[in-house]
Amino acid sequence: MAAARRRSGHALGAAPGSWLDRAAIGFSLTGASLQLYFVGAVLLIVFVYNLRLLPVTELYTRCSTTR
Structure with a gap:
């Protein structure tokens, strides 16, 4: 899990301002x-x-008749 986050962080950091970075x-x-x-x-x-x-x-309340 940490490796996947690291890879996605590297990918987003390599292309700042891209559509993936903005998303x-x-x-x-x-x-x-x-x-x-x-x-x-x-x-x-x-x-x-x-x-x-x-x-x-x-x-349900006390006065409720729809039980």
């Missing part, structure tokens, strides 16, 4: 700028509702 910078800035609650909501949608890997919990 990597954009991806890094996007990941660093996203708010934690947004990332959590997206992960919740993906793992609970789309992939169905985690159980879905439902909220």
Whole structure:
């Protein structure tokens, strides 16, 4: 894993300003700028509702008649 990171770092450093370098910078800035609650909501949608890997919990109140 570390060797792959090193190789990709060398490749991006060898051609600064290339489209691959700009894409990597954009991806890094996007990941660093996203708010934690947004990332959590997206992960919740993906793992609970789309992939169905985690159980879905439902909220019932005392007055709820749709059980």
